[in-house]
Amino acid sequence: MEGKTMSELRGPHNRGNCPFYVNPENPLSAKSSVDHCVNCVKSDKAQLENLIEDLRQIALLTIIEETPKYDPDHPSGASYITFIKARVCTRLWSERQKVLRQIPYSHQDALMNTENHNPLTEVLTVQACTIENVADTVIQKIETECLQKYLPELISKLSEKERSIIELKFFQEFNGTEIAEMLEISEGRVSQLTKSALEKLGKAYLGALEKTKGNPYRDT
Numbered sequence: 430m431e432g433k434t435m436s437e438l439r440g441p442h443n444r445g446n447c448p449f450y451v452n453p454e455n456p457l458s459a460k461s462s463v464d465h466c467v468n469c470v471k472s473d474k475a476q477l478e479n480l481i482e483d484l485r486q487i488a489l490l491t492i493i494e495e496t497p498k499y500d501p502d503h504p505s506g507a508s509y510i511t512f513i514k515a516r517v518c519t520r521l522w523s524e525r526q527k528v529l530r531q532i533p534y535s536h537q538d539a540l541m542n543t544e545n546h547n548p549l550t551e552v553l554t555v556q557a558c559t560i561e562n563v564a565d566t567v568i569q570k571i572e573t574e575c576l577q578k579y580l581p582e583l584i585s586k587l588s589e590k591e592r593s594i595i596e597l598k599f600f601q602e603f604n605g606t607e608i609a610e611m612l613e614i615s616e617g618r619v620s621q622l623t624k625s626a627l628e629k630l631g632k633a634y635l636g637a638l639e640k641t642k643g644n645p646y647r648d649t
Contacts, residue, residue, distance in 0.1 A: 449514040453499075456492045463488040463517070470521045480528060484521060491520045505599065586633045591626035594619060 447469070451459035467484045471477045477484070495516045499509050507515075584592055593612060597603045609616045 447514070447518070449510055449517075451492060451510065451513055453496050453509055453513075456489055456496070459489070459492055459513075459517075462514075463492075466517055466521055470525045477525065477528065484524065487524055488517050488521055491517050583630055583633050586629050587626050588622075590614075591622050591629070594622050595626050595630075598623060 447465065449459075449462045449466075451462060463485055466488060467481055470484060471481060492513055495513060496509075499512050501509070584595065587595065590612065594608055597608045597611065598605075603611070605616045605619045609619050612619070614622075
């Protein structure tokens with residue numbers, strides 16, 4: 430893409446452009462795709478070189494753990510590949526952030542040693558990981574506790590634009606650029622609205638949790 434560095438093209442926010450293949454009956458068939466994901470996550474961080482095999486194992490374990498959770502009849506309509514790719518990408522980038530936080534390495538040194546580094550890149554990547562993790566939590570609750578029936582009530586807490594973005598991003602798998610074009614707003618605004626929408630959903634969930642003493646979705 431013209432005008433973008435390789436660093437800016439990496440991360441969960443760009444996973445829609447990454448090729449991915451896995452046979453659900455054979456997790457090892459994802460080896461080539463997993464290697465691609467691991468190389469993307471490792472990117473310019475020399476501190477992660479010794480963890481490549483660990484990251485591969487984490488990716489394969491994620492495929493094994495998440496495959497049984499895939500529901501072809503889920504309202505999102507997401508394919509198995511889309512579902513698994515999102516889980517693997519999010520897990521690996523979350524692991525990357527966790528590892529880098531534990532390594533005593535000067536952030537300023539990192540910026541100086543990365544050619545053409547955009548100072549916003551790391552911030553946006555961390556934000557993307559956070560948003561993806563929260564989204565995964567919400568979606569997993571829907572899948573594991575049969576919350577489809579309660580989703581309209583949670584979504585009703587959002588503004589019209591927030592509802593549109595949640596629908597387009599997490600249920601129709603459009604990326605930020607596409608959503609910005611469809612809604613005629615900037616990509617930055619899409620990111621802001623996504624974050625505010627997820628915060629509202631989280632508060633609605635916690636409020637329901639408080640009322641029902643541990644199960645916000647049990648029938649009354």
